[in-house]
Amino acid sequence: MTAVTFRLDATDGTARAGTLTLPHGAVETPAFMPVGTQGTVRALSPLDLEAIGTGMVLANTYHLHVRPGEEIVVALGGLHRFMAWRRPILTDSGGFQVFSLEGFRRVDDDGVEFQSHVDGARRRLTPERAVEIQWALGSDVAMALDHVVPGGADATLAASAMHRTTRWLRRALARHATLAAEQPGRQTLWPIVQGAAHRELRTAHAREVLEVADWSGVAIGGLAVGEPKPVMYGILELLEPELPRQRPRYLMGVGFPEDLLASVARGVDLFDCVAPTRNGRNGSAYTPDGPVNIRNAAHRRDDAPLDATCDCETCRTYSRGYLRHLFVAEELLGLRLLSLHNVRFLIRLASDARRQIRAGSFDPWHRQWMDRYNPRRNRET
Amino acid sequence: MTAVTFRLDATDGTARAGTLTLPHGAVETPAFMPVGTQGTVRALSPLDLEAIGTGMVLANTYHLHVRPGEEIVVALGGLHRFMAWRRPILTDSGGFQVFSLEGFRRVDDDGVEFQSHVDGARRRLTPERAVEIQWALGSDVAMALDHVVPGGADATLAASAMHRTTRWLRRALARHATLAAEQPGRQTLWPIVQGAAHRELRTAHAREVLEVADWSGVAIGGLAVGEPKPVMYGILELLEPELPRQRPRYLMGVGFPEDLLASVARGVDLFDCVAPTRNGRNGSAYTPDGPVNIRNAAHRRDDAPLDATCDCETCRTYSRGYLRHLFVAEELLGLRLLSLHNVRFLIRLASDARRQIRAGSFDPWHRQWMDRYNPRRNRET
Numbered sequence: 155m156t157a158v159t160f161r162l163d164a165t166d167g168t169a170r171a172g173t174l175t176l177p178h179g180a181v182e183t184p185a186f187m188p189v190g191t192q193g194t195v196r197a198l199s200p201l202d203l204e205a206i207g208t209g210m211v212l213a214n215t216y217h218l219h220v221r222p223g224e225e226i227v228v229a230l231g232g233l234h235r236f237m238a239w240r241r242p243i244l245t246d247s248g249g250f251q252v253f254s255l256e257g258f259r260r261v262d263d264d265g266v267e268f269q270s271h272v273d274g275a276r277r278r279l280t281p282e283r284a285v286e287i288q289w290a291l292g293s294d295v296a297m298a299l300d301h302v303v304p305g306g307a308d309a310t311l312a313a314s315a316m317h318r319t320t321r322w323l324r325r326a327l328a329r330h331a332t333l334a335a336e337q338p339g340r341q342t343l344w345p346i347v348q349g350a351a352h353r354e355l356r357t358a359h360a361r362e363v364l365e366v367a368d369w370s371g372v373a374i375g376g377l378a379v380g381e382p383k384p385v386m387y388g389i390l391e392l393l394e395p396e397l398p399r400q401r402p403r404y405l406m407g408v409g410f411p412e413d414l415l416a417s418v419a420r421g422v423d424l425f426d427c428v429a430p431t432r433n434g435r436n437g438s439a440y441t442p443d444g445p446v447n448i449r450n451a452a453h454r455r456d457d458a459p460l461d462a463t464c465d466c467e468t469c470r471t472y473s474r475g476y477l478r479h480l481f482v483a484e485e486l487l488g489l490r491l492l493s494l495h496n497v498r499f500l501i502r503l504a505s506d507a508r509r510q511i512r513a514g515s516f517d518p519w520h521r522q523w524m525d526r527y528n529p530r531r532n533r534e535t
Numbered sequence: 536m537t538a539v540t541f542r543l544d545a546t547d548g549t550a551r552a553g554t555l556t557l558p559h560g561a562v563e564t565p566a567f568m569p570v571g572t573q574g575t576v577r578a579l580s581p582l583d584l585e586a587i588g589t590g591m592v593l594a595n596t597y598h599l600h601v602r603p604g605e606e607i608v609v610a611l612g613g614l615h616r617f618m619a620w621r622r623p624i625l626t627d628s629g630g631f632q633v634f635s636l637e638g639f640r641r642v643d644d645d646g647v648e649f650q651s652h653v654d655g656a657r658r659r660l661t662p663e664r665a666v667e668i669q670w671a672l673g674s675d676v677a678m679a680l681d682h683v684v685p686g687g688a689d690a691t692l693a694a695s696a697m698h699r700t701t702r703w704l705r706r707a708l709a710r711h712a713t714l715a716a717e718q719p720g721r722q723t724l725w726p727i728v729q730g731a732a733h734r735e736l737r738t739a740h741a742r743e744v745l746e747v748a749d750w751s752g753v754a755i756g757g758l759a760v761g762e763p764k765p766v767m768y769g770i771l772e773l774l775e776p777e778l779p780r781q782r783p784r785y786l787m788g789v790g791f792p793e794d795l796l797a798s799v800a801r802g803v804d805l806f807d808c809v810a811p812t813r814n815g816r817n818g819s820a821y822t823p824d825g826p827v828n829i830r831n832a833a834h835r836r837d838d839a840p841l842d843a844t845c846d847c848e849t850c851r852t853y854s855r856g857y858l859r860h861l862f863v864a865e866e867l868l869g870l871r872l873l874s875l876h877n878v879r880f881l882i883r884l885a886s887d888a889r890r891q892i893r894a895g896s897f898d899p900w901h902r903q904w905m906d907r908y909n910p911r912r913n914r915e916t
Contacts, residue, residue, distance in 0.1 A: 192860070192864045192866055193857070193860065193864075194861060194866045194868045196866065196867055196868075197867040197868065198868070199848070199868060199871070199872075200852070201848065221860070221863065221864055222835070222856075222860045222863070222864075226835060226836055226856060226860070229836040229838070229856070230836065230838055230854050230856045230857060231838065231854075235854075236854070236856075236857055236860075237857065238852045238853055238857075454603070454607060455607055455610040455611065457610070457611055457612065467580070467582065471581070471619045472619055473611050473612075473616075473617075475603075475607065475610070475611045475617075476574070476611060476617050476618065476619070479573070479574065479602070479603045479607070479617075480575060482602065482603070483573045483602055483603075485573055485575045485577065486577055486578040486867065486870060486871070487575045487577075487578065487579070487580060489867060490580070490867070490871070491580075
């Protein structure tokens with residue numbers, strides 16, 4: 155028995171609308187997952203997230219392992235009960251975090267040793283441990299541990315890390331299969347396609363990964379890490395025909411509104427990013443006319459909502475002038491209200507894209523949307 | 536026409552249950568008002584406040600005058616629209632804040648000159664200005680400017696400040712009457728009884744103040760500023776028979792759960808205090824068994840709610856273990872969830888007191904409640 159299915163509801167060129175069914179419910183794609191790093195989407199409650207139509211959230215395996223520790227999460231009823239989130243959760247593998255940490259880190263074929271950012275203690279992560287931790291957490295989708303290299307890594311380093319990622323993937327799958335034998339359909343495991351910015355490695359790795367198993371979904375890692383946009387778009391176009399049509403594709407760490415739409419156009423179904431909450435806490439809000447800095451003095455006596463087209467509590471309730479006041483006066487409510495709006499903006503963007511795909515009008519809509527969101531860039535390209 | 540009435544629904548000894556009707560709605564008393572210093576109750580939204588049964592909030596005239604300035608609040612539709620709070624608002628006079636400020640301050644019979652904590656600019660507050668600012672804000676209840684002295688002030692200083700407060704009160708009333716003539720029933724003005732810890736001054740000031748006008752409510756200021764509890768209780772007992780039965784009594788700056796009940800027992804109807812939100816942000820939560828520090832390691836794997844008797848979102852949704860995690864991991868959601876619970880705790884306490892008063896069982900209930908909340912102190916007294 156597997157509880158995980160993906161149904162392709164419609165396509166429009168390479169853009170896709172689907173329904174991903176997971177143990178804790180169904181998610182309509184394209185979909186954006188807000189990030190709950192430490193078991194909470196910063197400044198937002200589960201009720202807030204439900205109110206703005208969040209279908210699925212991401213939580214960070216590394217962070218939850220280091221604090222409070224998965225044994226505490228288990229004692230408190232598993233990750234869903236712990237963070238009071240009833241719908242699907244995807245956990246990352248911890249790989250990205252471990253390889254992004256400042257300070258000590260040593261990687262070999264067995265796994266990676268690193269220093270906890272909380273207490274400085276040395277810890278080890280292996281493909282098996284990453285699977286075990288995520289199994290303990292009880293997320294719907296677990297990610298296999300990958301060896302992450304910097305975006306600009308040369309072909310030798312990128313190839314070696316990528317082949318190691320494939321070897322780790324086989325071990326992760328074996329461990330996951332043993333655990334899942336006891337409780338089938340509790341959780342599914344997805345691989346991560348790496349290869350940095352090297353096109354030949356990307357194609358090779360996609361093929362390697364897909365030879366290992368018939369995955370219920372495939373992630374694309376190592377993009378949106380600072381490379382020029384055309385490089386990312388090019389790799390997505392390259393991978394699109396390589397990836398199984400009937401499986402969801404998850405682009406890790408994306409992103410900004412314009413990147414989300416550009417990636418939907420290139421066949422991506424799932425996204426996650428800290429940007430909407432992080433930018434929100436910095437006073438930057440997405441609007442159909444581009445980002446707005448709410449601290450700007452221009453908003454001082456502006457009675458208009460942040461985004462007149464938005465249906466979130468922030469836009470239905472407060473003026474820009476009040477939101478500016480909250481930020482200038484350093485009030486906590488401001489952090490929450492802008493985070494709420496920004497996440498709603500991306501969720502609505504994904505669901506608008508879905509509607510346009512189903513109507514066969516994604517391309518012209520996408521062009522029009524970009525034109526309004528960022529007229530200058532649009533004229534330049 | 537006056538929109539402000541107070542109906543005494545029941546009494547039980549000196550404890551009172553009433554209904555205070557204000558321009559923006561009715562408030563059942565005893566009632567606790569959370570404090571929205573800068574036009575927001577820290578970490579909570581108006582919807583949160585409504586969900587936990589908040590009848591009325593307090594906002595700080597001094598803070599809103601300094602930032603964003605009442606002219607901005609007016610441009611954004613007045614204080615209710617500005618902070619999206621539909622129910623009654625009481626604004627303090629600014630006196631307490633000005634006299635509590637660090638740094639420059641000069642008081643004479645005309646008013647008080649002080650330095651803004653935001654930009655260091657010299658500003659002047661007079662009884663007339665305090666009334667005008669609050670009229671501009673559009674709160675339901677405005678407070679007259681008082682000359683606040685330290686809790687331990689000697690009789691000479693306390694008497695002089697108190698007589699000045701009465702002179703200011705006459706000027707405030709005159710200005711308020713002029714404004715209210717244009718728009719009767721928009722706002723009501725309440726006086727503040729001062730006199731520090733001097734019993735003879737307290738009685739004298741209550742009589743002075745009540746000679747000035749037939750106020751729709753009376754505030755008691757200058758208590759809960761660090762004096763021993765018996766001093767505060769003694770002054771409340773002294774004032775109780777001096778104050779008109781048919782008018783609400785508002786004890787400023789109170790307070791902690793035990794002080795709220797002790798004051799209800801002594802005939803007080805309305806309260807405000809920053810403690811529930813401030814303590815909440817510090818990780819301290821009220822429970823029927825006394826305050827709990829949620830950071831305590833004892834809560835690490837505790838699956839129980841913060842307060843099993845509480846109906847707030849925090850207690851209905853999350854374990855102590857999760858709340859502890861939020862505080863240890865310094866997550867914003869923790870600040871909000873404990874603030875929400877603490878405010879709900881005081882609102883429920885006031886409404887439980889009301890029910891007991893109406894049933895004629897306030898005294899035994901109060902004793903039992905104290906016994907559970909703080910058994911040690913109870914045995915000592």
